[in-house]
Amino acid sequence: MGIYDRNYARDAEVQYSYSDTVLVNFVKTTYKFFAGSLLLAFIGVLVGWQNPQYVMEYRIPLFILEIALIFALGFVQNKPGINLAVFASFAFISGVTLVPLLAFVAVRNPAIIAQALAMTTIIFGIMSLYALKTKRDLGNMGVALFWSAVVICVFALLNAFVFKSPTLQFAIASVVVVIFSLYIAYDTQNIVRGRYDNPIMAAIALYLDVLNIFTALLQILGLSSRD
Numbered sequence: 636m637g638i639y640d641r642n643y644a645r646d647a648e649v650q651y652s653y654s655d656t657v658l659v660n661f662v663k664t665t666y667k668f669f670a671g672s673l674l675l676a677f678i679g680v681l682v683g684w685q686n687p688q689y690v691m692e693y694r695i696p697l698f699i700l701e702i703a704l705i706f707a708l709g710f711v712q713n714k715p716g717i718n719l720a721v722f723a724s725f726a727f728i729s730g731v732t733l734v735p736l737l738a739f740v741a742v743r744n745p746a747i748i749a750q751a752l753a754m755t756t757i758i759f760g761i762m763s764l765y766a767l768k769t770k771r772d773l774g775n776m777g778v779a780l781f782w783s784a785v786v787i788c789v790f791a792l793l794n795a796f797v798f799k800s801p802t803l804q805f806a807i808a809s810v811v812v813v814i815f816s817l818y819i820a821y822d823t824q825n826i827v828r829g830r831y832d833n834p835i836m837a838a839i840a841l842y843l844d845v846l847n848i849f850t851a852l853l854q855i856l857g858l859s860s861r862d
Contacts, residue, residue, distance in 0.1 A: 658829050661837075665826055668838030672726040676846070679730020680737065690734045701728045705839070712833050722835050729846060736850060740857035747860060751852040758816050758848055766823035773824045780821060783814050805858050811851035818844045 683690045690697065704725035711717045740747040766773065787810050794803045822840045831837040 664834040665837040669841045672842040675726035676730035679727040683731035683734035697732050701732055712836050718835050736853055740853050743860045747856040754852050755849045762816050762819040763823045766820040773821045776821050801858055808851040808854040812848055815844045815847040
């Protein structure tokens, strides 16, 4: 079950019949994969930072590759070994493609990167804790979150190729932070309630939530910087 192919009606109604021990092991495995994805993304950033001219020159092919890998993961999610290779490749490439944005904000104020990382960590902690503590079933949020993400994606594309407005980009990034903060709570609760059947897909969902929040915060802080 990936962020792009979820059955939201099922998510809100069905819970897989895991035993407590199996579910605990599943959650542990999910967060190990999630931590691994963050590490691979960091390595990707380091590699890209050493070769920024190549990243800028091939940024469009890299972006296409990144999108292709996340969709490919949906097709190979149940193929052991292959799914892990695609998962790792996506995390690494997503780190490489972050380099242009990181360079943009670093020129304005290098401290922005640390600030965005700290804010992302805080948001992740707060929303994860909320998902674990709330008695509300967040599965009902799935459809609304999905269509909100689709709408904001359309506006982002329009702004990138048509409007090219920094003000609109600031607004889009702000909405992205809200949407994917809610997604963290939604995905976390689905994980701990056994609504995923594959720890790799559960981990990639969390990784995409964090990645979107981090990049949006970089844009917000970068655009609002006076340096």
